[in-house]
Each structure stands twice: as C-alpha cells, then as structure tokens.
Amino acid sequence: MTSILVTGATGTTGSRTAAQLRAAGHPVRAATRNGDPRFDWYDPATHDAALAGVDRVYLVPPPGETDPARIMLPFLDRARAAGVRRAVLLSSSAIPLGGPAVGEVHAALPGLFAEWAVLRPSWFMQNFLRDHAHARSIRATGTLASATGTGRVAFIDADDIAAVAAHALTTAEAPNTDLILTGPQALAFDDIAATLTEVTGRPVTHQHLSHDQLSEHLAAGMPAEFAALLASLDLAIAEGAEDRTTPTVHHLTGRPPTDFRTVAVRELGRSGGVNDRS
Template sequence: MGHEVGTTLVIGATGTTGSRVTARLAARGHRVKAASRRAAAPDGAEAVRFDWHDPATFEAALSGVDRVYLVPPVGAVEPAGTMLPFLERARAAGVRRAVLLSSSAIPAGGPATGRVHQALPELFEEWAVLRPSWFMQNFTGDHAHAQSVRADGLLLTATGEGRVAFVDADDIAAVAVHALTDLRAPDTDLVITGPEALSYTDVAAILGDVTGRAVVHRQLTSEQLVERLTAVAVPAEFAALLAAMDRAIAEGAEDRTTDTVRRLTGRPPRSLRALVERELG
C-alpha cells in the first residue's frame, strides 16, 4: 500500500552505511533524523541523540518518524535483547517501515542480527533486511586489513582460496534508500554483493596493481589467526568468531553474486578495482 514518504530515522548516522544513507536521503529532499551518540548531522538532516543502551533517548528519536534504518549496536554479540524493546516502542510510535542492516553470513533466526531479522515481519507491515557481503572499504579505510596492507604489504586471512563478492558501502546505501523510500517495501531480505567473487589472493593482486607496491595474501590457519588477533587485544570470543567467519569463506559460504544492486538501483554495482582506483589510485 503506497503512501507519501514521511520522516526517516537513521540509526548509526555517523557510521559507514548510516552516513551514506543519511546523505543520499537528504540529497533527494527527504526528511531525515540523523541519530547517533554524538548527535552529529550532515547537511540537510536533523541531528538527534540516540544510544541503544539508553532508552531515555528513544522517545525524542522516534517522534514524528514513520520509517527507520536500523544499524545494530556496535560489538553486541546478542543485539536482540537491546533492539527488540526499541522496535516495540517504534511500532507503537507509528513507525510503519523498518530496514535492518544485517549480513550475508547471517540467515533469519541465526545468531546476532538473525533474531531481529526473524522478528521484523511480525512487527512492521513494511520491512527489508539488507544482507551485504563483506565491505570493499575494509581494504581502503582504517580496518585491520587496510592497516596491514599499508604497513607490511600483507593481507592475513584464514580464508584459503575461498571467494567473496565484496561490495562497496555506497552500493549498500543506494539499496537502503530504495528499501526505505520506494512505494512498495521489499518485504524480504536482500543479499547485496559486488559484481564478482574474488579470493583474497585476487584482492592482493588488485591492490598491488593499483598502488604499484607488492601486496601478498598470507594464508594462516584458524589457530594462527586467533593467536594473531588475541595478540593485538581482540577478546578471545570475538577472535574465535572472526576465525570461524574466515573458515566459512574458505568453505565457499560467500562465493556468490546477486543482482540486488542492479534490480533496485538500475545500475551495476561498483567493482573492487574501480573502488580501489578511486580511493587509493
């Protein structure tokens, strides 16, 4: 059922996808409340303070809002406990459409955001769950991969020759804007990938080619990866989770591409080479 787009609450509005979603919505003339702990807002959006762990911030954030972009609390292993009470409040406050950022690695009912994903269709008449593959920005920003490439010319993973269809955060944001504003909500989950599945060895070759310096993919065992992560103060439980994700990639869990970006935005997703040329070339 179609209706005029009202005001969108963007949670995590200073983050990788939230900042891009906020900017795109504002540029299209949509009303946006940009929610973050710092209450910082880009041009064209209204800043509002929001903290998942402080329910006193919920009411002002939800006031006058009819749709919401949900980025889970950072570092939460079990975010449903925090998110579901907020979503009940959101529905009661008049939110009609909810778009959740999850991951291609997590199905409905699975761990972490999987439980929130499962609950969403029961809570809202209009919904979508974005399940992006791994972000291309991991190789260009301040992520551990980008740091080890800059410092040592190394990509260190336990992924073997497993392939991932890495995706540009700009393409995730473009899909999110459609999911939030199109007359008909997707009412499904959307696996979002880039145009091609690449091994980390392929990624190292592209990074080396564009930057003109040698980049090598050093393959570690899961145990070596856990040791390396805990040595740089990553908590043991989280290190084990990251190693398990790499193992899943090695076993082929992320070796797929989808037409989601083209289907929703009308244009193809950006390639890793194009992104690296833009950011590092």
C-alpha cells in the same frame, strides 16, 4: 513531514545512506551519540526523542555486539509504539534468518512491522580501504591476514549497499523480504592483494592463517568471543559459502554494482589509503 531515522549515521553504510536520502530530498534524522537529539543504543533514555516524528528507520546493529537482539528488540518495540511503520535492517550474507548475532533480529522484524527489509550484503570492499583491521594491517605492514584460503567473496561497495537501503526505505512498496547483495565478481583475498598492489604500486600480500591463528590474531583487538565468530566466518568463506553473485543491486537501483578496482582507485584517491604506509 515525517523523518527517516538512520542509526549508525557516522558509519560506513549509515553515513552513505543518510547522504543519498538527503540528496533525493528526504528528511533524515541522523542518529549518533553526539547528535541532537542524541542517540545511544545502550541508553534507552535517548530513544524516544530519536523516534519522535519518525515513520521509517534504518537499523545498523551496535558495532562489536555479540548479542544485538537484547539491545535492538526493546528499541524496536518502542519504535513500533511510536509510529514507525517501516524498518530496514543491515545484516550480512553470512548470517541467515534466526542465525547468530543479528540473525535473531532478522527473525523478529516481520512480526514487528508490516513494512520491512533485511539487507544481507557480502563483505564490504571498504574493509580493505578505510578504517578496518584489514586496511590498517595493509597500511602498516603490507599484509592482509585471513583464514579464507582460496575461498572467494563477491565483495560489495558500501555505496551500493546505501543505494539499496535508500530504495528499500523510500519505495512505495516495501520489499518485505531479505536481500542478498553482492558485487559483480567473486574474488579471493589473493586477488584483492594483487589489485591493491597494482593500484597503489606498493606490494600487498595475503597471509594465509588457520582458523585458530586468526582467532588469536583478532582477539588482540576485540573480545575473544567476537574474534572467534569472525574467524568462523572466514572458515565459511574458505569452504565456498560466499562464492556467488546476485543481480539484486542492479535490479533495485537500475545500475550494476561497482567492481573492486574502481572502488579502490576512488577510495584511495580520496583518503590516501594504503599509500599512507611508510
């Protein structure tokens, strides 16, 4: 029986996608640097073994890579030659077809595989709750810094993204399109801070920064080029680019997407989350 290769299998959506596929009885090969076989985006010598016996693949771009196409496209050529017939790519609602970063991979995918899908989720709810710069800042100082102003985002639960990914990988007919995925309600960062304050009983405030201030703030922990890209995405949010909801999660999974308060209670109860702040 052929397997489904899940890249980024220890990450936010990869781990959840692999778990949901296994729970449904599908054979999964989790692609990690410490796995067997080992997989590393930056080491082509690991690619053939990871692809052996695989006919579908979930693609999570290399984290922090500003030009993922240069890494991913040679791998996808190799995957097609190895017999992979369906590819599901994780992109972002903020990155259009042919746009920056993974947008170039999105543009190439239909020409490489007859069966494909591109998931374009809005921003993850888990960014405020798990191992992300926002969550770490909330735990350390009780502040959430952004350049989003009063702009709103229909933040999405990573479990819902994984449910759509599992559907796109296993449904009889591939979507063969890109899928905009959102949560049920568009929220401003001030709303996120208020909900976290309510759920945890500890004050969380939204620190409003300018684009340049945020870029400088982020550059302390990542390459300046990537920091500038992220800051520009915040600016787009401030201008209303993410203020929308879609019915896609409900349509494909048969259940509505989960709201932020429910996810916050679930995730913080699991990990301690912002309650770890002392």
